[in-house]
Amino acid sequence: MLRAPAAVYYGQGARASIGTAAASLGRRALVVVDPFLAKTPEFREALSGLDGAGVAVQIFSGVVPELPTDSVTAAAESARGFAPDVVVAYGGGSALDLGKLIALLLSCDGPLSDYYGENRVPHPVLPIVAVPTTAGTGSEATPVAVVSDPDRELKVGVSDPALIPRVAIVDPDLTIGAPPSVTAYSGIDAIVHCAESYTAGKRRPDWETRLPVFVGRNRMSSLLALEGLAAMGDALPLAVADGSNVEARGRMAWGSLLGGMAFGSGGTHLSHALQYPIGALTHTPHGMGTGMMLPYVLQACIETTTDRLAQIAGALGVATDRSERDDAQAAIDRLDEIGIAIGLPRTLAEIGLTRQQIPRVAELAAGVTRLVALADHEVTPAFLERILDAAFVGDRSRLTDTSTNG
Numbered sequence: 001m002l003r004a005p006a007a008v009y010y011g012q013g014a015r016a017s018i019g020t021a022a023a024s025l026g027r028r029a030l031v032v033v034d035p036f037l038a039k040t041p042e043f044r045e046a047l048s049g050l051d052g053a054g055v056a057v058q059i060f061s062g063v064v065p066e067l068p069t070d071s072v073t074a075a076a077e078s079a080r081g082f083a084p085d086v087v088v089a090y091g092g093g094s095a096l097d098l099g100k101l102i103a104l105l106l107s108c109d110g111p112l113s114d115y116y117g118e119n120r121v122p123h124p125v126l127p128i129v130a131v132p133t134t135a136g137t138g139s140e141a142t143p144v145a146v147v148s149d150p151d152r153e154l155k156v157g158v159s160d161p162a163l164i165p166r167v168a169i170v171d172p173d174l175t176i177g178a179p180p181s182v183t184a185y186s187g188i189d190a191i192v193h194c195a196e197s198y199t200a201g202k203r204r205p206d207w208e209t210r211l212p213v214f215v216g217r218n219r220m221s222s223l224l225a226l227e228g229l230a231a232m233g234d235a236l237p238l239a240v241a242d243g244s245n246v247e248a249r250g251r252m253a254w255g256s257l258l259g260g261m262a263f264g265s266g267g268t269h270l271s272h273a274l275q276y277p278i279g280a281l282t283h284t285p286h287g288m289g290t291g292m293m294l295p296y297v298l299q300a301c302i303e304t305t306t307d308r309l310a311q312i313a314g315a316l317g318v319a320t321d322r323s324e325r326d327d328a329q330a331a332i333d334r335l336d337e338i339g340i341a342i343g344l345p346r347t348l349a350e351i352g353l354t355r356q357q358i359p360r361v362a363e364l365a366a367g368v369t370r371l372v373a374l375a376d377h378e379v380t381p382a383f384l385e386r387i388l389d390a391a392f393v394g395d396r397s398r399l400t401d402t403s404t405n406g
């Protein structure tokens, strides 16, 4: 199963196609841009490309971090008078998600909360050209946009194939300026997207009804996820250590695009379900939480996903010449090492979670049923608590026997 943009342009210099891509979809472009990037020469170049292609432009550069819902609604209202027929979203995941949500609100009546959850968007939305400057959320290729709703304890998502950008323009050079922490957290999240879609459970689709947005592991998502991991495994520490390493930036941009396409149909699972409450309680970035949880989640699921983890070891270049089980362990160890190399905190205690909060985090994560259902393991709050207990003190060996202990 593949859900993806109608066109994907990847490569150094691909940003030169922004004008023609937008012109192929409309004459009036609302350009949504990260406030920092709005001042860069590359963005001005993109604007002249739009002008050269005869596209009228209105710029919205007021992206508010974490996308509080009222900021999204206000952004859409400010654009309504311009009546755009295409949205160009340029920036990190926040700018891309805002572009998707503005396209939604200008095409369907609000409030935004009507569309929370999966498959709630009633008809196509304005076409979107997505240009990522981080590597990344993969948002340029996914059916997802994430917002913070002050009425909800956790961040909420709108997930619908209607939100998949029509054109993704992925130019790794645009990520060169991303600072080390943004590179680290968005980069490890891209690795988690690949690892989780590759280890998600397989579900038998009911072809006669509308398919869920995330259908579980499948042949197409597996292909993309493994290729993404092969591209990114060694590249992420290099890109964090030296942001001007063009080859590492290229591999990260490529891998995160593939990760977006992989999880856009396959889905993610427990690292993401656990990050939602962890992020809300500790106010830490999405990728920090998913990246920290991944080795613990995979360790807890090693018995039911050994074959896939062994394949991941191959993609990461750490396969042993011993057993499949040894390869699976080597994959988890390597993913943990990558986290250390990029400076992820080592324990949940370090990021400010308290031991007393663990049962509540487990309960909230267990309630993220669309993600939990995709794990290839039976999931109870007790199972999640064990994962959290191990991550709280930074000791994966506590999880070695989880599958036999229930």
Ligand SMILES: NC(=O)c1ccc[n+]([C@@H]2O[C@H](COP(=O)([O-])OP(=O)(O)OC[C@H]3O[C@@H](n4cnc5c(N)ncnc54)[C@H](O)[C@@H]3O)[C@@H](O)[C@H]2O)c1
Residues within 6 Å of the ligand: 034, 035, 036, 037, 065, 066, 067, 091, 092, 093, 094, 095, 097, 133, 134, 135, 136, 137, 138, 139, 142, 143, 144, 145, 146, 174, 175, 176, 177, 178, 179, 182, 185, 186, 189, 286
């Ligand atoms: N839609 C999806 O499929 C999806 C998937 C995962 C995460 N997300 C969401 O994406 C958001 C995170 O996105 P992100 O990690 O890309 O970060 P971001 O968009 O929030 O940007 C983080 C910071 O990096 C800066 N920045 C971005 N690119 C830069 C560059 N090239 N040079 C210099 N500075 C740069 C921005 O100005 C900003 O200050 C979260 O809200 C998360 O929930 C969405």
Ligand SMILES: [Fe+2]
Residues within 6 Å of the ligand: 189, 192, 193, 272, 286, 290
């Ligand atoms: Fe993610």
